[in-house]
Amino acid sequence: MELWYTEEHTPNVRFSIKIKEQVLSVNSPFQRIDVFDSEEFGRFFTLDGVIMLTQHDEFIYHEMIAHVPMAANPAARNALVIGGGDGGTVREITRYRTVARVDLVDIDKMVVDVCREHLPFTSRGLTDGRVSLHFEDGLKYIRRFTDFYDLIIVDSTDPFGPGEGLFTSEFYGNCFNALTEDGILVNQHENPYYGYYSHAMQRAHARIREFFPICRVYQAHIPTYPSGHWLFGFASKKTDPVAGLDAAAWNSLGIETRYYNTDLHAGSFMLPNYVKKQLEKPTAA
Amino acid sequence: MNQNSAPLHEALERYRGNRVVPFDVPGHKQGRGTPELTEFLGKQCLSVDVNSMKPLDNLSHPTSVIRDAEALAADAFGARSAFFMVGGTTSAVQAMIMSVCKSGDSIIIPRNVHKSAINAMILCGINPVYVDPGVHSDLGISLGMSPSGLEAAVKAHPSAKAVFVNNPTYYGICPDMERMARIAHSAGMAVLADEAHGTHFYFGDDMPPPAIRAGADMSAISMHKTGGSLTQSSLLLAGGDKISPDYVRTIINLTQTTSASYLLMSSIDIARKTLATEGRAKLREVRELAEYARNEINGIGGYYAFSREIINGRDVADFDSTKLSIHTLKIGLAGVEVYDILRDRYGIQIEFGDMGNCLAIVSVGDTHYNIERLVSSLSEVKRLNGKEGLSLWEQEYIPPVVKLSPREAFYANREILPLVSSRGRVSSEFVMCYPPGIPLLAPGELITRDVLGHILYAKDKGSLLMGPQDMTLENIFVVKREV
Numbered sequence: 001m002e003l004w005y006t007e008e009h010t011p012n013v014r015f016s017i018k019i020k021e022q023v024l025s026v027n028s029p030f031q032r033i034d035v036f037d038s039e040e041f042g043r044f045f046t047l048d049g050v051i052m053l054t055q056h057d058e059f060i061y062h063e064m065i066a067h068v069p070m071a072a073n074p075a076a077r078n079a080l081v082i083g084g085g086d087g088g089t090v091r092e093i094t095r096y097r098t099v100a101r102v103d104l105v106d107i108d109k110m111v112v113d114v115c116r117e118h119l120p121f122t123s124r125g126l127t128d129g130r131v132s133l134h135f136e137d138g139l140k141y142i143r144r145f146t147d148f149y150d151l152i153i154v155d156s157t158d159p160f161g162p163g164e165g166l167f168t169s170e171f172y173g174n175c176f177n178a179l180t181e182d183g184i185l186v187n188q189h190e191n192p193y194y195g196y197y198s199h200a201m202q203r204a205h206a207r208i209r210e211f212f213p214i215c216r217v218y219q220a221h222i223p224t225y226p227s228g229h230w231l232f233g234f235a236s237k238k239t240d241p242v243a244g245l246d247a248a249a250w251n252s253l254g255i256e257t258r259y260y261n262t263d264l265h266a267g268s269f270m271l272p273n274y275v276k277k278q279l280e281k282p283t284a285a
Numbered sequence: 286m287n288q289n290s291a292p293l294h295e296a297l298e299r300y301r302g303n304r305v306v307p308f309d310v311p312g313h314k315q316g317r318g319t320p321e322l323t324e325f326l327g328k329q330c331l332s333v334d335v336n337s338m339k340p341l342d343n344l345s346h347p348t349s350v351i352r353d354a355e356a357l358a359a360d361a362f363g364a365r366s367a368f369f370m371v372g373g374t375t376s377a378v379q380a381m382i383m384s385v386c387k388s389g390d391s392i393i394i395p396r397n398v399h400k401s402a403i404n405a406m407i408l409c410g411i412n413p414v415y416v417d418p419g420v421h422s423d424l425g426i427s428l429g430m431s432p433s434g435l436e437a438a439v440k441a442h443p444s445a446k447a448v449f450v451n452n453p454t455y456y457g458i459c460p461d462m463e464r465m466a467r468i469a470h471s472a473g474m475a476v477l478a479d480e481a482h483g484t485h486f487y488f489g490d491d492m493p494p495p496a497i498r499a500g501a502d503m504s505a506i507s508m509h510k511t512g513g514s515l516t517q518s519s520l521l522l523a524g525g526d527k528i529s530p531d532y533v534r535t536i537i538n539l540t541q542t543t544s545a546s547y548l549l550m551s552s553i554d555i556a557r558k559t560l561a562t563e564g565r566a567k568l569r570e571v572r573e574l575a576e577y578a579r580n581e582i583n584g585i586g587g588y589y590a591f592s593r594e595i596i597n598g599r600d601v602a603d604f605d606s607t608k609l610s611i612h613t614l615k616i617g618l619a620g621v622e623v624y625d626i627l628r629d630r631y632g633i634q635i636e637f638g639d640m641g642n643c644l645a646i647v648s649v650g651d652t653h654y655n656i657e658r659l660v661s662s663l664s665e666v667k668r669l670n671g672k673e674g675l676s677l678w679e680q681e682y683i684p685p686v687v688k689l690s691p692r693e694a695f696y697a698n699r700e701i702l703p704l705v706s707s708r709g710r711v712s713s714e715f716v717m718c719y720p721p722g723i724p725l726l727a728p729g730e731l732i733t734r735d736v737l738g739h740i741l742y743a744k745d746k747g748s749l750l751m752g753p754q755d756m757t758l759e760n761i762f763v764v765k766r767e768v
Contacts, residue, residue: 170661
C-alpha cells in the first residue's frame with residue numbers, strides 16, 4: 001500500500017509527496033493542522049492542506065526571509081514576526097546577537113504547540129530568552145505601535161483565509177507606522193507563475209508601494225511551494241536592500257548559512273522579465 | 286408550535302423532488318432556458334423560483350403552507366398574526382399605516398422617519414403631526430420621541446388615529462415603547478412601530494423591548510436587515526385585538542405583487558426558524574463582537590463609538606448595542622467622508638455615513654477577522670486623513686414648517702426652480718441623504734434657510750442625495766404660488 005500527500009497547486013496541477021506516516025491531524029479553532037513524515041522531505045506540516053514547511057527545504061525560505069533584511073540593516077534591535085508559529089524565522093533572527101527583542105505574533109497557539117512537540121528543528125528558535133510569544137491577530141497587534149520595530153517579517157499563510165488581513169492596505173499602513181526610520185518590512189509574496197497567486201502578489205505589492213518609498217521584490221527557489229519559485233517583498237522608508245548592503249560587515253559576523261550569501265543577496269533582487277512586468281502593473285485596492 | 290419546522294421551505298423541497306414538468310410561468314423553466322443566469326445564480330436557486338400553485342399556496346390568499354409559515358412567524362415573534370412581505374419593509378410600513386388611517390386622518394409621527402412612511406401619507410392623503418425627536422447635542426443624531434413630547438402631541442391632536450414610532454432608529458436609539466403604547470392607547474390611538482432595524486430584539490437576551498411585546502398594535506420588521514433573510518423580504522406583525530388580520534391582508538393586496546417570489550418567502554421561513562431556534566446564542570456572539578469593536582475603536586482615540594451610556598430616560602430610553610455607530614467629527618472628518626474612504630481605499634462597505642457619524646452593521650455573518658480589518662482601517666483613516674481641529678456642523682433639529690399635507694404638495698400645480706433660489710417656497714418633493722433615507726425635506730414643507738444650508742452642506746460633503754426628479758439636485762420642484 002502506498003500513501004501519498006497531494007496538494008492542488010491549481011485546480012489543474014497537483015503536487016504529491018509519498019508519505020511514510022501521518023504523525024498528527026488536529027483542528028484548531030482557526031484551521032486544520034497536519035504533520036507527516038516523508039522519505040524525500042523528512043517531516044513536514046500543513047495548514048488546511050497547504051504545505052507550510054518541510055524539514056529538508058525549510059532552510060531556504062527561512063534564511064531568505066530573515067537574512068536579506070538583517071544584512072540590509074544589521075543594526076536592527078527590535079524585530080517582529082507575524083505568523084511563523086513554526087519558529088523557523090525566529091530561529092534565524094536570533095542568530096544575530098545584536099537583536100535585543102523578538103516578538104512572535106501568531107493567531108493560532110495550537111500551531112506553536114504542535115511545532116514545539118513535532119518540529120523541534122524550527123521551533124527551537126522559540127526557546128531563546130529574547131523571544132516573546134503573542135497569540136492574537138497580527139492586524140490587531142500591530143495597531144498599538146508607533147516608531148518601535150526595526151524589522152517586521154510577515155511570515156503568513158496565503159491571502160485566502162486566516163491570513164487575508166495581512167495582505168491589506170490597513171495592515172501595511174499600520175506596519176509603516178510601527179516601523180522606525182531605518183525599519184524594514186519583509187513579507188512572503190506568493191509565487192508569480194500561477195495566476196491565482198500572482199494576482200494576490202500584484203495586489204499586495206501595489207498596496208505596499210502606496211506607503212513605502214522603497215519597495216522591492218526578491219526571489220528564491222523552494223521545491224515544495226507552488227511553482228517552486230517564490231517571491232519576497234522588501235519595503236523600507238530609506239534602506240536600499242542592494243546599494244546599502246555592506247557585504248564585508250555581514251560576512252564578518254560569521255553566520256553559517258546553507259542558501260543565503262551576500263552574492264546571492266544582490267542576485268535575488270534581479271527578476272525575470274515577466275515578473276518585472278507584473279510588478280509594474282498598478283493594481284491596488 | 287414547533288419552531289424547528291419550516292413549512293414553506295419543506296414544500297419547496299418536495300416540489301423540487303417531485304420533478305414537476307412546468308408548463309406555467311416563469312418562462313425560464315427552472316433555469317433551463319437561461320443558461321447564463323443559471324450559471325450565475327445556481328441551478329438550486331432557479332429550480333425553486335416558481336409561481337404560486339396549489340402545493341405551494343398563494344401569498345395573497347394563504348390557506349396552506351404559507352398560512353402555516355406565517356403562523357409560525359407570528360408565534361416566534363409573539364404576535365397575533367404575521368404577514369410575509371416581498372416588497373421590502375417599505376411595503377410593510379405603508380400597509381401598516383394604511384391599515385389604521387384613511388384619507389384625511391392624521392398620524393403622530395417623529396420627523397426622523399423613513400421616507401416610506403411619508404410616501405404612505407402621499408398615497409393615502411394622511412396628515413402628519415410631527416414630533417421633535419430631539420437631537421443629541423454632542424453627536425448630532427436625532428433621537429426617539431420623548432414621552433412628554435408625545436403627550437403634548439396627543440393633547441394637541443386628540444383626533445389623530447395613530448402614533449408611529451421608530452424602534453430603534455438607524456443609530457440604535459429606542460424610545461420607551463411601553464410608555465408610548467400606554468399614552469397612545471389611553472387616547473384611543475393605535476401604535477405602529479417601524480422595527481426595520483429591530484428584528485433581533487425579539488430573539489436576543491438583554492435587548493431593548495420589542496414593540497409588539499411592549500403593546501404596539503402593528504410592527505414592520507426587516508427580516509433581511511438583521512434577521513438573515515434575502516434582501517427585500519420583510520414581515521408585518523399585528524399585536525392586540527384592535528386590528529383585523531383579514532382587513533390588513535386586504536390592504537396589503539392593494540399594492541403587493543400577485544407573483545410573490547418564493548426565493549424571498551422561503552428565506553423568511555428559514556430565517557424565522559434559525560432565529561427562533563438558534564437566535565439567542567448567535568445574537569450573543571453578535572453583541573460581543575460589536576462590544577469588542579467598540580472598545581477597540583474607542584481605544585484608537587478621536588473616534589467615539591457610542592453605546593448605552595447615552596441612555597437618558599427621555600429621548601434615549603434604550604440603546605441597541607449591536608449597532609456600531611461611530612462619531613467621527615473629532616478626527617476632523619464627516620461620517621460620510623470616513624464611509625467613502627473605507628470603501629474606496631480599504632474595500633470595506635459600511636452601512637452609511639452622515640454629517641457627524643457613520644454606522645457599521647454587525648450581524649450573524651461577521652467574523653473576528655473582518656472586525657479587525659474594520660478597526661485597523663479606521664485607525665489608518667485617522668492617521669492618514671485625520672485633521673487637526675473640528676469641522677463641526679451645528680446640527681440642531683430643524684423643525685419642519687409644514688404648509689401643506691404631503692399629498693396636497695405632491696399633486697399641486699408646481700414649477701421647477703434652481704435649488705439655491707428656492708428659499709421661502711413650499712417643496713413638492715423629497716430631499717434625503719441615502720442611506721439612511723430620512724428626509725431633510727418632505728413635500729409640503731417650507732424651504733427655509735436652515736434646511737437649504739443642511740442640504741448644500743450634505744451635498745458638499747459627498748452624501749448621496751436623492752428624491753428630486755432632477756437627479757443632479759441642481760433644481761427642485763416647488764408648489765406654484767397662487768396668483
